[in-house]
Amino acid sequence: MPIHDVGYRPWQGVKSPRIHGWWIMLLTNIMILRRNGWVRRAMAAAWLPTIYLGAGFYTLETALHATDRQSARTFVGMFQAVVPADVIQFIAKDVLTPDDIGHLRHRIWGHLIASFLSYPQALAGMLLIGLIAPALISRDLRTRAYLIYFSKPVGVREYLAGKYLTLIVYVGAITLLPALALFLFGVGLSPDFGVLWDTWDLPIRTVLASLVFLIPTATIALMFSSLTHESRYAAVGWFVFWLLSFAAWQTVYSARYLSLQYEVYYEGQLPERLEYLLDEVDSRRQFDEAAQLMIGQYIAKEAGDSVWSLLSMYESIRRVQLWLLSTGQPMPVSHLLMVSCVTLFSFVVLLRRVTAPLRL
């Protein structure tokens, strides 16, 4: 028997007039996930590439303003795979005018952030989503936790918003947040605030590029989660989807790349505007790094310029991100459509699955 029991007392307080179920769900999901050691470790590890990129920003800013070319060579060594070859050639010039610097900074920062989002952070984001998302809805289906929400003043839209936001906050914390931090780091390293004038649009582009990754991946992950009561099956589905689609495209890409490489190096087939590169390589009879880089990037671009790239959702997202963060790139309409269609399809399936227990 209790020593003291107040029994039931009516509640006299004031309830929030407009309840934000999605916000309560977000806070609660963050509370639960914060207890997961693997999620904490994955998030900490996902910030490591930021250090490398930070060093890149530092080297670039030094190269743009230094009189010696050592910093430029270091920067080229660090990022030759991701920055266009013509930019690399340009940066290696002895003297850069302020106009050159402004133009180069915008292009290079855009490419660096695009590469940062497309490669290390995309991989980390997918791993983190694979860790978090599978349980988000499948767990609710298995334990019938959806009844907790739908017997309270929470609608399906708010329920989904709560789930989406959980993923967006976590994955945004390792994609968008470090990308914006890099931008601010770059601004901080610049000698004057004129850099803001040159790059004012990059934060907006970064946000858009991050959303291009976050929204489709969150939708697909939640769709997989809603398809099963077992989160492990959802996790397997999630990773298999990306791996298979990526492998299919990489197979086609590799075949095209090798074929083009053969045509260029053995048959000398290059577009007229690039033929001088081959002459340069031949005449010097030595490995010309810049020419080699330009030829390599030309082959990669040609090999990638195929409808088969639509096989890979990752590739489609990457191209849209690159378009958003680069100036002068043509809009990848087919990839944009592909990303939109897959996202829409996943959302429709997700919506139907979430409302299915209520329809029975």
Place this chain on the structure above:
Amino acid sequence: MDFAIELDRIVKRYRTHLALDGVSFQMGRGVTGLLGPNGAGKSTLIKILLGLMRATSGSGRILGRDIAKQWRAIRSLVGYMPEDDCYIPGMSGVEMVRYSASLCGMPALEGLRRAHEILDFCGMGQERYRHVETYSTGMRQKLKFAQAIVHDPELLILDEPTSGLDPEERVAMLNRVRTLVVKQGKRALVSTHILPDVRQVCDDVVILARGRVTLCSSMEEVDRPDQAGLFIKTLEPIRAFADALARKYPVELQGETELFVAADHEGLEQELWLLSSETQVLIESIYPRTNSLEAVFINAVKETRDANS
């Protein structure tokens, strides 16, 4: 009278299957038992009441709110305890109740205070700090009940509230429901298969069979038998007493010490004591004849089945 629930010809059709076929009833004060065999449409009806699904046709109001349009207001005023286990792994009991409070619009700190208060009311001790996935069935029932009442709802919809509880906990749960209704003026709709629970706690009963309301009545009405009468049990052989009584009323002997007399109660008790004195037979107990809820339930379901066939 302000009705907690008013339903008017609610129909729910799933393609070819008719789940609810013109359900109409009104629920006033007190506790109403919702009875029905499996597949009668009880769960569908509760989902419609909560705005989880739309009725194919018909209309209804809960606490004056339209069930088709004001689901958000309805869910703020209603506390629902589902039959199935529903929990979020990784959360403790008190966190679950606080979560429910927050989803209903309570401030975070107040939600935590209220969660503790309600868990105390539900008889949950230190186990409230354990993760819910480690709870026994009985503890989960208490937790669901706490989640249903944490926001101080006006109407409770309880789906099998005593399922899986041991006898002691079952009584405690029914007492809690009764306390909320009698002392706090709440209204409750209790869906259950356990007929003794209905008899113990309900003021009214609605029987649903094959999607139709076959009986909607107060427990008093249900208990009132078609034929009035009393069951009498004596401490000694009842023969002499029975013979004396049989001169005025139809009597049916039911053993050495028991009989049933078919007569209205009014004034009969006095006659019985006189007869007992005359015949020197000591009466042990007198019970009025009531309908068996089981019989009423079976008849109601059978009538629907017969009508359909």
